[in-house]
Amino acid sequence: MVKNPKPMKPELDKNILIFLLSAIGLIVFPHVYHIPLTVFGFFCLLLSWRFIGIWKQNWLPGKLVILLLTVCGIAVLYSQHQGLFGRDAGTHLFITALGLKLLEIKKERDLYLISYLAFIVAASQFLYEQSILMAAYILLVCCVLLATLVCINSRTAQTLAALKTAVIITVQALPIAVALFVLFPRVEAPKWMLFNDRHQARTGLSDSMEPGSISDLGESFERVFRVKFAGAVPPPGQRYWRGPVLSYTDGKRWTQAAFQKPLVKPVVTGAPYQYTLLMEPQDKNWIFALDMPQGFSAPLTQNAAYQLVTSENPDKRAEYKVTSYADYNTGPISPSEYKAATQLPGEPSDKIKQLVGQLHGFDSAPDDFINRLLKHFRVEDFHYTLTPPVMEENPVESFLFKTRYGFCSHYASAFVYLMRVAHIPARVVTGYQGGELNKVGDFLEIRQADAHAWAEVWLENRGWVRVDPTAAIAPERIEREINVDRQFAYGIATANNYLPGPAYNWLKQARQLWSNVDYNWQRWVINYDNKSQSNFLSSFGINDIKTMIYWMIAVIASITAVLCWFLLYQKPKSADKVLLIYNRFCTKLAKHGLVRNAGEGVKDFAERVKIKLPEQAADIDRLTDVFIRLRYGRIATGEDLQQLKTLVGLFKV
Known part of the structure; x- marks a missing residue:
């Protein structure tokens, strides 16, 4: 019952x-x-x-x-x-x-x-x-x-x-x-058991680009990924993290080309950069690797535009090992690729043609035209800004001849457009540029504020060559560890400018220290999946599940034995005040032959004593009740302790 x-x-x-x-x-x-x-x-x-x-x-x-x-x-x-x-x-x-x-x-x-x-x-x-x-x-x-x-x-x-x-x-x-x-063996849940809640939108790069689209990310401090290099960290000017490549334009919007071509593996030279990417959860399956990625393994693959993608679920944090080469040659261009890289939405305006003609785009070598166009951006009254004016109609022409204020997307799209007018294959590449070096953990942090757009131009005997027109007008945007906007967010106002001060330096060091702790937590704890477990345990000679289980049983048994010894065989602690006072009562009785037996309960001992001392039964009951209330009861007060002291002190045999 x-x-x-x-x-x-x-x-x-x-x-x-x-x-x-x-x-x-x-x-x-x-x-x-x-x-x-x-x-x-x-x-x-x-x-x-x-x-x-x-x-x-x-x-x-x-x-x-x-x-x-x-x-x-x-x-x-x-x-x-x-x-x-x-x-x-x-x-x-x-x-x-x-x-x-x-x-x-x-x-x-x-x-x-x-x-x-x-x-x-x-x-x-x-x-x-x-x-x-x-x-x-x-x-x-x-x-x-x-x-x-x-x-x-x-x-x-x-x-x-x-x-x-x-x-x-x-x-x-x-x-x-x-x-x-x-x-414990880490088993990945079957895909049918994964119920992903994707209704929460994430900000980040898109598979298309319009004027001002990337500038929206310029003030976001949200982390995109972190990079740990096996050797030297590349200088800021080489930190271009490749994302979607955009070839088709309607004059305002740039999107990825619809054609697919066989991937031609570039010829790479020079020393490689070997690094580990820790990607944050995102909506797209893009992996932003350093130009030009060549060494990687499943689940990573490379598409026709040399962008890395993953077949795994991008909605969770993941780690990848990649090798990239800064010096490369992509080789010849295919007819379909040439057609996509010279596509224009219509006949260029007379102003555009006149500008290309003035810069000798129609009658000089591509290298010369590129240099003249970059010099044009640098010498003329062009400005780099995170808040460019709205250019709804003919954004390229409005930017070149009217506003002349733009973000990296404006410079990249205008540059590629002018290259195509001069019949030079070119395309827009989006991704991230730079990254802040965490000197505590010696790794790079790339955030949404590092979103960037640049151009690629195909040149004879060199293949696709990166050209960043933003560097011509705002070299500090490329050659920096931390952008101006982050300095504004963390800096101290001095004189007429916002410059880093002592408080900024202290905050930066504290932030980098904490970021290093979080980075290692994410890598070794949160990202400890079956692959990481296998790699970690193999270094100790544990290569199969059977051995892993044996080790797990042995380790847990050892820990349990230590805890049992600590709990059961430690030296007895000194008795508490209540027990000390009660022991004085027992000592008085023991002097007259009334000794409490080992394991004898308090009430049983009291009943035995009352048989020998019936005239003091009431005092023994009171004393025993107070002791039980103090020792085992749910509610006890300081008055009870004082009462026990008094009863034991007054008790006489």
Whole structure:
């Protein structure tokens, strides 16, 4: 026969509920950035209602109201149209269910159920954010939640002692958790089990380019990828990270060419750059490699425009090893490629033709025309800006002859257009340029603010050659470690200019130190998949699952043995005050032949003593009751301790 769950004492209800509800509030709080405000607001309403119910129990809802609230919760979930499966739908459901369950706390088993549900909600946070700060935060709030379970089971309302116990339990469990993390076989989930929530848009480069499209990213500090070089880091002028190549234009918009050609492997010379890319989650399957990528392995492939793409899910962080060469020759151009690289939306205007003629684009070698055009950008009144004026009609002509203010996309598109007017094959390349060197970890960080567009021109006996017209007008945009806008964001105002000051240098060092910690956390913890595990364990001679399992069992057994020895065979601690006082009582009795036997209970010993000393039975009962209340009871005060001292002191045999 199953016994009914035992209700808690009223004195303990308030303390434990405050502790538990506070922990649940801390657990759900970070989800405010990930779930709709309606779901979060509904949960906050239920949590606040339950908090009020601690002191106003008659305000708690009855069964009918709880039923109506459940219907409201279902309506709130349905209004989000997240379906039945997936990360967001599951998270919303668990948070709503947790809030509703808070209003049904009646027995201890309800506290256990709510605690276990709260652990699931805490774990769901890692589906959205996996930073080291979030991991530390979730570990902290889980310790608080574990402390509530300690309070319930130990029958004590001393929250600080419960927190200490919870921390000790967590620290003891960490070695086994680390061993399981490193050695337990990591199995990738089947694709049919992956429910991706892609409704959250990500900013970044597009597969097309219009005037001003890249300048929108110029003020974004969002990280795109990080790069760790095996050797020397290339200088800023060679840090061109290749992305989509755009060949077709309608006069305003540039897109990728529709044709496909066999990929001709470039002839590379010089020393290679070997590096590891850590890509952040993105919408596209593009991998931004240093020009010109030649050494890579699956799942990476290279398309006809020498851009790297991956066959893996780009929506998760991934690491790739790539080798690139700064000196290369792509060889001859095919007829279809030539046609795509000289395409124009229509007959150029007379102004355009006149400008090309003035720069000897029709009657000189391509190299000479390129140099004259770059000099034209440099000498004439052209300006580089992140906020160019709007050019809706004929953007190339408006930029060249009217505004003369533009971002890298304006210079690249105008340059390529003029090359094509002179019948020189050219195309626009988009990607990222530069990157900030983290001197603490010796790696590069590339952010959306590094988005860039440049040109490629096909030259006889040289193949596709990179030409960056932006460098002619704004060389500081290329030859820099950190752009002007980031200096503005982190700099100090001095005199009439915004220049880096001591505070900026201190903030930069602190930011780079933290970025290095986060980089290693992402590489060695978050990105520790089956491939990384295999590579790591193979260095220790663990090359198959059978050996891995043997090692895992051996390591866990060793850790368990050490913990058991520490817990069971450590030197006995000195007795606490309560036990010391009671031992004085036992010492008085032992002098008269009344010795407490090993393993004899306190009450059994008291009954035996009362038989020998019946006239002092009342004092023995009082003393024993106070000791039991102090030693094993749920509620004890300092007055009880003083009373025990007095009773033992006055006791005479």
